[in-house]
Amino acid sequence: MTQPSEEVSLLISKTAGLSCDDESLDLEADTENAVNATNLSLVGKLIIDRAVSLNTVRAVASKAWNFPGGLVITPLAINTFLFGFNKVNDRRRIFNSGPWSMVGAHLVLKAWSPSLVLEEIDFTYSPFWLQIHGLPPDHKTVRNVEKIGAVLGKVILVDFTSKEVLLWQNFLKSQG
Structure with a gap:
């Protein structure tokens, strides 16, 4: 067996x-810089049973979100x-246009x-639109619509403009 080198x-x-x-370090937060950075970003998790490459995500997101x-x-x-954006409005548009x-x-x-550290972000909840057909x-x-939506979770918004229009729509939408 060889002897470890002097550096090792x-x-x-x-x-x-x-x-x-040992004593813990007293670390300082840079809240202003962190808030500025997080205001221009979103964390996204793909719910799938196989790994998806960065190149695939980059190609799909660039095309779907139109950010050349x-x-x-x-x-x-x-x-x-x-996902890092150049403008807060771009971030807001993508976040609000989901799922x-x-x-x-x-x-x-x-x-x-x-x-928060990454492991503390809760990916177990995601709003989505529910279409209700056949009523x-x-x-x-x-x-x-609120009752039906509540079966799946919290109803955020029911999308319709008036009772008259509601009667003629093919489906109703509820976001939860």
């Missing part, structure tokens, strides 16, 4: 006494990406709070 021996001696019980050169995508974990699908997978988009005219009410 020095490294071993420097780290031998370290433990998790104005979108930076950084992989964070398997099927989890940071999004890529390569047959649901893309859950979340704002990244500056005080007879006398059952096309906001209350009934």
